[in-house]
Amino acid sequence: MTNNNQHSEKKQAEHVEQTIFKEEESSLMLEKQPTISGLDENLAALLCYIFSIVTGVVFLVIEKENKFIRFHALQAIFLFIFVFGLGIILGYIPLIGWLISLLISPIIFFLSVFLMYQAYQGKMFKLPIIGDMAEKHSTPK
Known part of the structure; x- marks a missing residue:
């Protein structure tokens, strides 16, 4: 029993x-919101990180209504600007700056892959500071 x-x-x-x-x-x-690009929104969000500033700007211009895609596009753009600026600053510091730059490069790569994965999973993973800025500006107008 x-x-x-x-x-x-x-x-x-x-x-x-x-x-x-x-x-x-x-x-x-x-x-899920409709996309103007015709792609699934999680795929479009993943593509925002592929070529960083280029695909980020493309999706930011194309997707005027989809907050999820706009968030990831802006976060990709802001991340690129931060990494680019950091690279310039570290480039001016002889030896130590170059070594730090070499150590940071794989971290940035794995961070980008992680953000692509999170976007494809449909999550709005926010980076500190950059994520807050992206969320603030991703609201459709």
Whole structure:
């Protein structure tokens, strides 16, 4: 008798999990906004980070209504500006600046890959300071 109860409780728990998952899946699909580019919004957000400032500006100009894509486009642009400025500053510091620049380069690469992954997952992962600026300016006009 105990085995039967455990089996039925397990089946009921699986059914509840499936129901919850379906509800979450449908609510995520409802939140997606249409894109002018014709791409899925998570793919467009990922592409914002590929060529940084170029694709960021392209998607910022094209997508005037989609806050998710605009956020990632702006964050990619601001990240590029920060990294570019940091590279210039470190370039003027002999030896130590160059070594720091060499150490930071792989970190920036992995950060970009991480941001692409987060964008593709449909998450608005905010970097400190840069993410706040991107969120503030991503509101459609």
